Amino acid sequence: DGGITQSPKYLFRKEGQNVTLSCEQNLNHDAMYWYRQDPGQGLRLIYYSQIVNDFQKGDIAEGYSVSREKKESFPLTVTSAQKNPTAFYLCASSITAQGLTDTQYFGPGTRLTVL
């Protein structure tokens, strides 16, 4: 089945540790995105990538890093520099960077808790 997978579903981290969230898609989508969701805040864009080996900062990129070495994969690293990392993280993808009406489809999310 085609779709977006995120792992793990729940992640616990000690303060000061880096942690990497996985996002994989088999939809052959060019563009991928990472959003953060906090209670009552809606979703905010962290990073996005329109094509392999290229990515752009979103609104809240500080304390996060990404890579896009393969079309299918867009891992997000939450570094120790992120002051408030406890949140729900959602990955999304869309069909093509060239399209004008590309809908973003979302994965199931990873809930990160910093202990």
Added chain:
Amino acid sequence: AQKVTQAQTEISVVEKEDVTLDCVYETRDTTYYLFWYKQPPSGELVFLIRRNSFDEQNEISGRYSWNFQKSTSSFNFTITASQVVDSAVYFCALRLARDQGGSEKLVFGKGTKLTVNP
């Protein structure tokens, strides 16, 4: 700047009632796209509908309908004969057309939590 406002934070209805979720958006651009997503308790955002700014026709899909009015910058979502399975958080989102310099960003409202009680 673009902004999406969902003024209703939480709505609670009894099964079979109709319910309308409001969405008001702000943008100076003439070409843009509006979206509705559903987020059930499992957390995944489920795409419901996309509407471009040139298409003001209302849309109906089963028990769901959407009313897009550019004159009031609103894109409201109505669920007819609500069911318990409709309980979720619903997000409205706005995105500019890329050929007008729009970024990749979807601008989300803060969501409306709908609870349908049996």
